[in-house]
Amino acid sequence: MTGNPTSRDYNKASVLDVLLSRAPLTRNEVIEFTGLSKATVSRAVEDLRADGCVVDGGVDELTGRGRRSTYLDVPGALGHVAGISFGMQTTCVLVSDLRGREIRHITVPTMDHQEVRSAAEWLIGLMAEAAETAEGPLRQVVAAVPGRVRGGTEVFGPRESMKVFAGSALQRELTGLVSAPVLLDSDANASLLGILVENAALRNAALFSLSSILNFAGCTERELLRGRTPSFGDIGVLFSGVGDEPLEEVLSTGGLLRFARGRGLDLERIEDLWLQPHDEVARSEVLDSFTTALVTAVSAVAVTLDPESVFCVGRLRPLIEEVLPEVRRRLDKSLPTVPEVKVAPQVLGLSVARGAMHASLGLVGDRLRDAVLEARRQGHRADQPSPAF
Structure with missing residues (x-):
């Protein structure tokens, strides 16, 4: 007999979601996170155990009186x-x-x-x-x-x-x-996405990756923004505010290297710009242009997406850290509301x-949840566990 997902199916899916994101958990913790009753959680756990989605993962330490609780975990074999x-x-x-x-x-x-x-x-x-x-x-x-x-x-x-x-x-x-x-x-x-996972309170944000290319990402209510066409995110083609240069030619490693060489700096690689001593006048000109381009990029995003935070990552991170105080000062003068601009700590x-x-x-969590809810349409009875995939 086939049919639509039942409340039991949705409860089972909710418990699975919590375990995938937070396990190992005790049953009491699962109850707390899902808001479901003890009996409902117990039934869902047994269904998931039969599916191979849940195993016992040890026992918590005894604090005070009462029985110790068994942790529920997601098995590696899944x-x-x-x-x-x-x-x-x-x-x-x-x-x-x-x-x-x-x-x-x-x-x-x-x-x-x-x-x-x-x-x-x-x-x-x-x-x-x-x-x-x-x-x-x-x-x-x-x-x-x-x-x-x-x-x-x-x-x-x-x-x-x-x-x-x-x-x-x-x-x-x-x-x-x-x-x-x-x-x-x-x-x-x-x-x-990695930053969003680490910061559950972050809702609306933008990110610039300043490395081999200038790349951009944004999110609204924690959902990554994805355009309908390949042009979405190609912020590098915008005018940088520096001569006739687009943002890509000032805010990427290759572009900035060419730009700096054109201003008289003898650089073998872009890292030499902050690791080696240089003529102060020429270097200051390059840093000022870099600052102007970064202010332009952040301003464009701030007025269109209204992010609460703008993150900068990539190989040009040391240079961003150097100019960031001046970037913030210029943004304060030009924008009525300035997002928090910061360099995100990252490991290459x-x-x-x-x-x-x-x-x-x-993606896997979504498929697991869909499998639980679709089982009813595949002819499983309410009292019959369904496979995870």
Whole structure:
């Protein structure tokens, strides 16, 4: 007999949501987080246990009188996910269980790939190495790239050295090599998602990734903003306020390197701008232009999206930290309401991979919830547990 999901199904899904996001938990904690009755939680837990979605995870310490409570946990055998940061200089692959507990991460220099197939095979090899001790099947892969991404499959606007990855070939090749769904996302989106996970109070925010390219991400009510066209997020084409330069040419590593050399600074790499001594006049001119461009970018986002916070990440972080007081001063003079502008602490490669991992977990959690609610339409009885997938 088939039908629509029942209240029992929705209760079961609610308990699963809480366990996936917070386990290990005692039954009393599950009751507190879901607002469901003791009997309802017990029934849902037993259903989920029969599905293989819940196991006992130890016993809490006895404090005062009464019986100790058994922790409920999500078993490793339910599966694992992978988050990949595929950058121009550094690649990081992180594998976690479905509770988001890291199993292993691997960070290596990015190899120079001339073919999409070889790059995909290399990434899958790193993922297999990171997942050697993982239990259960691979459930989802999200790979974050330095470019704009539409629909989880198509890459737009990568730097010249990564032009081979423009389009959907990378997603297709990765999908063909693993028995799990694979989606692409921008490194900026992954960075912002990682920040949202760490800060539950943050609602509306924007993020600029100032690295090989200038990339942008935003969220409203904690939902990442995704445009209908590939042009969404291409803030680098906007006028920077510095000569005839667009933002991309002042707020990316390659662009700023060219800009600084054009102002007489002898730089081998962009890091020399803050690691080596230089002519003070020429360096001050470059820093002033960088400050102007950053103020322009933040102002454009502030008046269109009204974020409470604007985060800056990427390889140009040391320079951002140097000019940030002046950026704030100029914004205070030009905007009636100024968002909090700050540099987000990040670990090269790993922070983006962690955000991609959280994106994977969100997708798997949605599928698990859908499986619980769709079981009724597949002919399961109310007293019959349904498979998780």
